[in-house]
Amino acid sequence: xxxxxxxxxxxxxxxxxxxxxxxxxxxxxxxxxxxxxxxxxxxxxxxxxxxxxxxxxxxxxxxxxxxxxxxxxxxxxxxxxxxxxxxxxxxxxxxxxxxxxxxxxxxxxxxxxxxxxxxxxxxxxxxxxxxxxxxxxxxxxxxxxxxxxxxxxxxxxxxxxxxxxxxxxxxxxxxxxxxxxxxxxxxxxxxxxxxxxxxxxxxxxxxxxxxxxxxxxxxxxxxxxxxxxxxxxxxxxxxxxxxxxxxxxxxxxxxxxxxxxxxxxxxxxxxxxxxxxxxxxxxxxxxxxxxxxxxxxxxxxxxxxxxxxxxxxxxxxxxxxxxxxxxxxxxxxxxxxxxxxxxxxxxxxxxxxxxxxxxxxxxxxxxxxxxxxxxxxxxxxxxxx
Numbered sequence: 001x002x003x004x005x006x007x008x009x010x011x012x013x014x015x016x017x018x019x020x021x022x023x024x025x026x027x028x029x030x031x032x033x034x035x036x037x038x039x040x041x042x043x044x045x046x047x048x049x050x051x052x053x054x055x056x057x058x059x060x061x062x063x064x065x066x067x068x069x070x071x072x073x074x075x076x077x078x079x080x081x082x083x084x085x086x087x088x089x090x091x092x093x094x095x096x097x098x099x100x101x102x103x104x105x106x107x108x109x110x111x112x113x114x115x116x117x118x119x120x121x122x123x124x125x126x127x128x129x130x131x132x133x134x135x136x137x138x139x140x141x142x143x144x145x146x147x148x149x150x151x152x153x154x155x156x157x158x159x160x161x162x163x164x165x166x167x168x169x170x171x172x173x174x175x176x177x178x179x180x181x182x183x184x185x186x187x188x189x190x191x192x193x194x195x196x197x198x199x200x201x202x203x204x205x206x207x208x209x210x211x212x213x214x215x216x217x218x219x220x221x222x223x224x225x226x227x228x229x230x231x232x233x234x235x236x237x238x239x240x241x242x243x244x245x246x247x248x249x250x251x252x253x254x255x256x257x258x259x260x261x262x263x264x265x266x267x268x269x270x271x272x273x274x275x276x277x278x279x280x281x282x283x284x285x286x287x288x289x290x291x292x293x294x295x296x297x298x299x300x301x302x303x304x305x306x307x308x309x310x311x312x313x314x315x316x317x318x319x320x321x322x323x324x325x326x327x328x329x330x331x332x333x334x335x336x337x338x339x340x341x342x343x344x345x346x347x348x349x350x351x352x353x354x355x356x357x358x359x360x361x362x363x364x365x366x367x368x369x370x371x372x373x374x375x376x377x378x379x380x381x382x383x384x385x
Contacts, residue, residue, distance in 0.1 A: 032298035048102030056233035058265025093207035094232025100200035107193035114299040118157030149328030160318025208285035221277035
């Protein structure tokens with residue numbers, strides 16, 4: 001029984017360590033699906049403003065009941081400073097990032113726009129260092145690994161974006177006309193689409209940084225997610241009414257537009273905000289964004305099979321470089337985690353627990369025992385009194 005209990009305890013310990021990795025990698029698959037569905041709906045004429053609005057309508061409807069029920073006892077009191085932070089969070093990601101990203105995707109294509117997500121770890125890392133959420137010590141190998149890994153990731157994104165090379169035909173399909181149209185659109189709007197996508201990445205990185213600060217004051221991930229989705233819905237709705245004057249554009253049926261809004265709302269807003277919030281509290285914003293390059297690789301693969309987008313040699317080489325950079329960053333973050341655990345243990349050894357009778361405890365073989373501290377007659381001497 002003792003060995004079985006030990007094995008179970010070890011298994012749970014391993015699962016707790018692996019859980020953040022599995023959660024963030026799973027989100028990258030979710031984001032990749034969103035990019036494909038959003039591209040299809042935008043190519044069919046759906047407004048990016050209306051898509052973002054419907055996305056957060058769905059997310060709010062889904063998340064709010066869970067937040068009300070599950071966090072009714074632990075939800076902190078709402079204050080004006082926290083509410084103002086939530087308003088800004090609702091603007092940075094639901095409004096600024098998503099609308100700019102959808103615009104960039106509409107001007108280019110799914111693979112090209114998802115390639116820009118690889119800039120997210122670098123921008124987030126720089127902002128985290130500026131706001132002292134991430135420590136950099138060039139004398140420590142783990143800090144150097146995070147910096148080098150981030151640079152490798154950016155280089156891989158540049159290779160994938162700027163170098164095309166020969167086409168690699170994984171499958172033969174009749175989607176050449178679609179690709180030609182997407183390619184012409186990307187060539188015509190290349191510069192403007194690139195600027196818009198860069199603005200999107202900056203908004204997304206800022207969102208992660210502010211979310212990290214907000215969670216320290218409002219440590220209720222589900223409730224914060226519900227508030228962000230609600231504020232995003234309100235602000236997106238107002239922006240959509242200003243930008244889209246044709247009310248017929250709001251009509252959607254049982255088609256790709258409804259699927260894109262529902263899928264994005266549930267998976268990429270509701271679930272993603274919640275999971276990211278949990279992992280950010282445990283590992284920090286840089287850890288969350290360092291996995292984003294995987295999304296581009298998944299999107300490129302799905303784009304080749306579903307949208308018949310042609311895959312070039314540059315995309316494959318860039319993907320290999322990006323994975324190398326990602327591994328380097330994750331290794332550095334893992335070393336950060338081990339260092340934190342060591343520091344906590346060292347701090348814990350500085351003090352001995354106290355028993356009810358005021359005697360300190362000494363840990364021997366996993367058990368705590370009271371120890372006697374001899375009273376020195378020199379220290380407590382009554383000489384001179």
